[in-house]
Amino acid sequence: MITEAKRLQSVQEYYFSKKLQEIANMQTEIPIISLGIGSPDLQPAQEVIETLIKESQAGVNGYQSYRGLPEMRNAMAQFYQNQFGVKLNPSTEILPLMGSKEGIMHISMAFLNEGDKVLIPNPGYPTYTSVTELVQAEPLFYDLKSENDWLPDFEQLEKLAEQKPKIMWINYPHMPTGAKAPREVLEQLVDFAKRHNILIVNDNPYSFILNENPTSILSIDGAKDIAIELNSLSKTFNIAGWRIGMVLADESLINSILKVKSNMDSGMNFAIQKAATKALEVSEDWYNNLTKVYSERREIIYQICEKLNVTYDPKAVGMFIWAKLPEGIDDKTFIDEILYEKKVFITPGSIFGSNGKGYIRFSLCAPIEKLNEVLERL
Template sequence: MVISDRLAQIPDSYFGKTMGQKVEHGPLPLINMAVGIPDGETPKGIIDCFAEALREPSNQKYGAFHGKETFKQAIVDFYKRQFEVSLDPEDEVCILYGTKNGLVGLPTCIVNPGENVLLPDPGYTDYKAGVLLADARPQSLVLEPPYYLPQWDKVNRDILQNTKLVYLTYPNNPTGSVATHAVFDEAIAQFKGTKTKIVHDFAYSAFGFDEKNPSILQSEDAKDLAIEVFSLSKGYNMSGFRVGFAVGNKDIIQAMKKYQSHTHAGMFGALQDAAAYALNHYDSFLDKQNETFKRRRDMFEAKLKAANIPFEPMKGGIFLWLHTPPTYDGEAFVQYLLQKQSILVAPGIPFGEHGKNFVRISLAVDDASLETAVQRIQDLKHLYA
């Protein structure tokens, strides 16, 4: 096999390895709750805009490397409208061909070999790959139940002093925990005046069940050291479009734009037109998405409580963090659910060492399948006794 030493040191992506693979399951119809692909359709207006934009001659040629003015302005207007955050469209906005590209590429843009990068544990699986590709050192930012929030005083001081970048993600994937303005204020205060930067992965921004999720950029002085990465995939049911953006600290944004100018030649213009249309016209759709997943959360948690099956309270996002039975770790319980109940979920261990005794359940399935799935899980209450 021909592979560089740097790439060889990185474990295979869990979802890259498993998505699309044939699954051997038990006798019941399979219910796939392993991935966070929204089950609803992209709104018709966005599809119509995309179809029309495909026929636009200017979109059939190379475009500006760093994006259309119309798309960047839509991002600026959206952040002002939703969060009362002002942005400069040229200096503080970077368009991303999928937020994963930005989150994985970021360490290469701003982190030097040997410097520490703090990664949430539990947290999204592929942050670590970006750190290793940059020859940097991944360090765990342990998030403890029930709130799964940073506790800076528990991080080793030597590690903190050599930390160049911190990843945060709220609503948290996989735990469903959320952050308040105070949490972000504390993070900014912790690192203001140091060399440490912060990236907040805001992929599940639309889903806050008790109150609206705050942006880290709402905190005072946040743009001195932080960026936020926003995805259109979940809130707008646009996961196949692969469109997102980063906003915030201008130095980080410019580094990301320089990196992108060498790795790809800009985003397809029709995608930008569709994304701009979504941002400009579908605020109410985000509210409906939130209502849908709040209703699903309420039903699912109530059924688990009735069966005395333990889980972590889901305050936002689209995933529920379920404890495994006492005699199972996450990987063993995934196989048990698959063979006995024909339910596919994700094991907790890819999300960090502190996910060993959990599985992640996606609520991004239709309501009928969700009802069936929770009934099948209720039938396993004897395993938790």
């Protein structure tokens, strides 16, 4: 019998992969409404769609550069200059990705050896842990807790630094909690990473969802010496399935990541790159309209929270609402009861780590009429 690789012994199938299959197999008289995944249901800008159609018909179907079209990298650089005040060299400090999720693997393969330690937030995006284990490095979990506004405890980080971690994953605005990191916290993180020779990676796809002050770690003085940022067009421009992301860093770090990436794919589709370039050039009205839609949806999610007797932080940002269950209620049991009885899917907080136990997460990626239907079912 063919046995699987040892590296898979500590890695399970992604939670949403299993749960969505379970939901698909359920026999129900009424459709299940999903508030589980942050997959934008809104349309891209009309000019973005028109560009995709036009360039698809142009017949450029060959392999593309591993570094992406120069005009797309220029647009990414201009986007970072306009939105974050960060100046980047589009030729050497930007590498387009087929979604930022692949960047987690590329970065880990580029810089981690077997047995290296990796600082991972708890709660946090599960892929940080699974990829760390796939490359046979060792996760070191650092706590994020509500009493500290879901920000790192630097006393704990100093103790964990004694184990000489090589990479630290951070994610602000934070998923799943929606916490923001004040600039002084980002400055502390950069200082911490420099003192301990740690490569810090900020995963930053939620900057423009219900967030008045988008921030990049690369805007901190000296951050480029030890920091990488991942970003994505998926959430901000409603093109999640197109798979367009980017990694931004000093040239030497980009070149290391490129060694991995160039052996993993054969370049991004030409028409999608042209459409992504157009998306990055949308007017400020785009962001304002996005905020308006998600603000209206958030108000209904707040009503759903009150129906379910769960508490939330109205200061949180991003496309999720993170809510605390009453004491003693198991989050996985709770969401299954809602799923089976009301045909509504909500994400249990414990899939994001032990500090997520007793919490649930709602996605704002559902239209108003569906959210109102959830209210009625409850």
